Amino acid sequence: KQWYQRRVAITAGPKASDIFYGHDNKYESREKLHIKVSTKACSFGKGVVEKLQTVSPVAVDGRLIYDVEKSPLCEYMVSFIYKLKDLPDTKLMNNVLENFTVLQVTLRTILI
Numbered sequence: 001k002q003w004y005q006r007r008v009a010i011t012a013g014p015k016a017s018d019i020f021y022g023h024d025n026k027y028e029s030r031e032k033l034h035i036k037v038s039t040k041a042c043s044f045g046k047g048v049v050e051k052l053q054t055v056s057p058v059a060v061d062g063r064l065i066y067d068v069e070k071s072p073l074c075e076y077m078v079s080f081i082y083k084l085k086d087l088p089d090t091k092l093m094n095n096v097l098e099n100f101t102v103l104q105v106t107l108r109t110i111l112i
Contacts, residue, residue, distance in 0.1 A: 026068070033108045034054070034108070035055040041102055053071065
């Protein structure tokens with residue numbers, strides 16, 4: 001059995017340039033695994049950018065935790081967010097988002 005938790009964070013510091021766009025992924029398992037995470041942004045059904053990450057476990061109280069903490073979004077996604085926020089109305093924003101998908105695939109291999 002494997003548990004998964006995802007959180008997207010947009011945090012701002014004292015200056016406008018201190019904004020951080022990122023996400024957290026957390027997995028838990030009783031088996032020692034090798035986890036690879038592929039996050040792909042798709043527009044109109046075509047992949048435009050992909051981020052690959054490998055996660056190794058840390059033992060915590062008899063459990064194996066796979067934690068991707070404060071993983072920054074790529075420049076494409078940050079630019080997309082800024083352009084989306086600059087659109088004149090919510091209806092137009094929703095039209096753009098209807099043709100945009102973020103697909104995340106998690107692959108696991110059992111380590112012996």
